Every structure is written in C-alpha cells, then in structure tokens.
Amino acid sequence: MKQRVTIIGATSGIGRALTVEMHERGYVVGATGRRLERLEELRNQLKTNIHIQYMDVAELDDAINQLDQLKKDMGGLDIIVLNAGVSNYQKESVGRQADLHVIDVNVRGFANLASYSFNLFEEQGYGHIVGISSVASLFGWGLNIPYNASKSFVNTYLQGYRQKANHSDADISVSTILPGFVESEMTDGKKDLFWVQETEKAAKQIADAIERKKNEAFITKRWQLVGWLVKMTPNWIWNRM
Ligand SMILES: NC(=O)c1ccc[n+]([C@@H]2O[C@H](COP(=O)([O-])OP(=O)(O)OC[C@H]3O[C@@H](n4cnc5c(N)ncnc54)[C@H](OP(=O)(O)O)[C@@H]3O)[C@@H](O)[C@H]2O)c1
Numbered sequence: 001m002k003q004r005v006t007i008i009g010a011t012s013g014i015g016r017a018l019t020v021e022m023h024e025r026g027y028v029v030g031a032t033g034r035r036l037e038r039l040e041e042l043r044n045q046l047k048t049n050i051h052i053q054y055m056d057v058a059e060l061d062d063a064i065n066q067l068d069q070l071k072k073d074m075g076g077l078d079i080i081v082l083n084a085g086v087s088n089y090q091k092e093s094v095g096r097q098a099d100l101h102v103i104d105v106n107v108r109g110f111a112n113l114a115s116y117s118f119n120l121f122e123e124q125g126y127g128h129i130v131g132i133s134s135v136a137s138l139f140g141w142g143l144n145i146p147y148n149a150s151k152s153f154v155n156t157y158l159q160g161y162r163q164k165a166n167h168s169d170a171d172i173s174v175s176t177i178l179p180g181f182v183e184s185e186m187t188d189g190k191k192d193l194f195w196v197q198e199t200e201k202a203a204k205q206i207a208d209a210i211e212r213k214k215n216e217a218f219i220t221k222r223w224q225l226v227g228w229l230v231k232m233t234p235n236w237i238w239n240r241m
Pocket of ligand 1: 056181
C-alpha cells in the first residue's frame with residue numbers, strides 16, 4: 001500500500017516542493033495551508049493521490065479538526081511533516097505583537113500538531129513525525145529573535161518526543177530537519193544570504209532524510225559546519241557580534 005504523508009504548510013517554498021517530490025516518489029500526499037487557491041493549483045498539477053485541506057496552524061482546535069478530516073480523506077496517516085513557519089528576518093516587523101505572532105505559528109501551532117500526531121501514532125502503533133527546524137535554531141540572533149528561539153523549541157521538543165518514542169511500544173520515528181538558507185518566499189529579496197539552496201534540491205534532500213528516518217539532518221550537509229562553529233564560539237564573542 002502507498003504510504004500517506006501530510007505536509008503542513010504546502011502552499012509555497014520548501015513545503016510545496018516537498019509535496020511534489022514525495023508525490024513523485026509514489027506517496028499519497030496531503031497538502032495544507034491558508035492559501036486555498038495555491039492548494040487547488042497543486043491539486044490540478046498533481047491530479048491524483050493528492051488531498052488538500054485549508055488550515056491555519058495558529059487556530060489550534062480548528063487545525064486538529066482539519067488534520068482529522070484530511071486523515072479521513074487520505075484513508076490514514078503514516079508521516080506528518082510540520083513545515084509551516086514564519087519569520088521576521090531583517091526587521092520586517094518588530095515588537096511584542098510581531099514576536100508573539102512567530103511564537104503562535106512556530107511554537108504553539110507546531111506543538112499542537114506534533115503532540116496530537118504523537119498520540120495518534122501511539123494509538124495506531126506506528127508513524128513518523130518530521131519537524132522543519134532551521135540552522136537558526138542553534139543560536140540566538142538579534143535580527144530575528146523570536147524565529148531563532150522558536151526553532152530552538154522545535155529541536156528540544158522533538159528530541160523529547162524521540163526519547164519518548166524509544167520507550168513506546170509503537171514504532172514511531174521523529175526527525176528534525178535543519179535547513180540553512182533555501183530559496184522561498186521567506187528568503188525572497190533578502191540580502192547577505194549565502195549558500196542559498198534551490199528549493200527543489202532542498203526538497204529532495206529532505207525527502208531522502210525522511211525515507212532514511214534520520215533523527216537529524218542538515219540541509220545541505222555543509223550547514224553542519226556552521227553548527228559546529230556556533231557551538232565552539234564562546235558566549236562573550238557571540239554577545240558582541
Ligand atoms: N527558506 C529558508 O531559508 C529556511 C531555512 C530554514 C528553515 N526554514 C523553514 O522551512 C519552513 C518553510 O519555509 P519556507 O522557507 O518554505 O517559507 P515560505 O515559502 O514562506 O513557506 C511557509 C509555509 O508555511 C505556511 N504557513 C505560514 N503561516 C501559516 C499558518 N498560520 N498556518 C498554516 N500555514 C502557515 C505557508 O502557507 P500559507 O501562507 O498558505 O498558510 C507556507 O506554505 C519554515 O518552517 C521555515 O522556518 C526555511
């Protein structure tokens with residue numbers, strides 16, 4: 001039987017490319033997002049083995065009902081990719097409300113679906129949770145404070161669930177994906193970026209990491225170097241950068 005994967009946040013960038021990639025690899029795909037016309041476009045493009053569902057992850061109870069509906073339409077759920085995310089890199093908007101919006105989507109919206117999916121997978125006896133974090137999760141950064149902190153939450157949250165999965169009778173995998181810069185609406189028009197990966201190439205590497213059930217994967221691999229560099233930088237230097 002074909003495996004069923006739902007991608008949360010499939011209307012643009014990484015999520016959209018990953019939906020197309022997983023579909024090409026023979027999965028039945030579920031695509032969600034707020035921009036329904038984009039979801040309809042995707043369904044028209046892929047034609048078969050695709051199910052779409054409107055979802056705003058910040059509307060917590062509605063998001064659960066919508067995931068349930070999508071799961072019914074797809075005849076079950078084997079893999080969930082928690083990809084929806086927002087950023088305010090380079091001061092698009094700053095202040096309390098801007099910070100809280102990032103936290104509502106990237107932390108509360110994320111945890112709501114991750115926690116629900118884990119329970120669902122425990123009940124059914126198997127499943128795979130994939131969280132799209134970021135290299136930004138590895139350090140605090142004055143130009144994008146809530147974003148980096150929100151992605152750090154994703155790492156720790158999933159690490160906890162990975163440990164819990166190891167103590168569970170169910171066969172549950174938990175993968176944390178850490179992309180560096182990738183072409184998408186999030187990075188569009190931003191200056192000073194480097195090693196920017198094409199969206200489709202990033203999606204292929206993420207799909208490979210999912211199929212290998214990797215605990216953790218940097219996209220691309222060389223971003224791990226940045227991770228090491230950050231770990232080795234003393235706080236007093238970091239605070240002055
Ligand atoms: N691009 C990069 O360089 C980069 C690097 C590291 C990590 N990431 C992570 O990769 C993920 C995808 O980002 P991207 O770069 O592909 O950016 P993007 O093109 O802006 O895509 C963001 C996706 O998230 C969805 N989304 C945003 N707010 C949502 C909400 N409230 N409810 C439901 N869906 C929502 C969007 O769908 P709708 O607007 O239609 O709802 C869209 O499908 C994010 O988690 C991001 O943090 C990106």
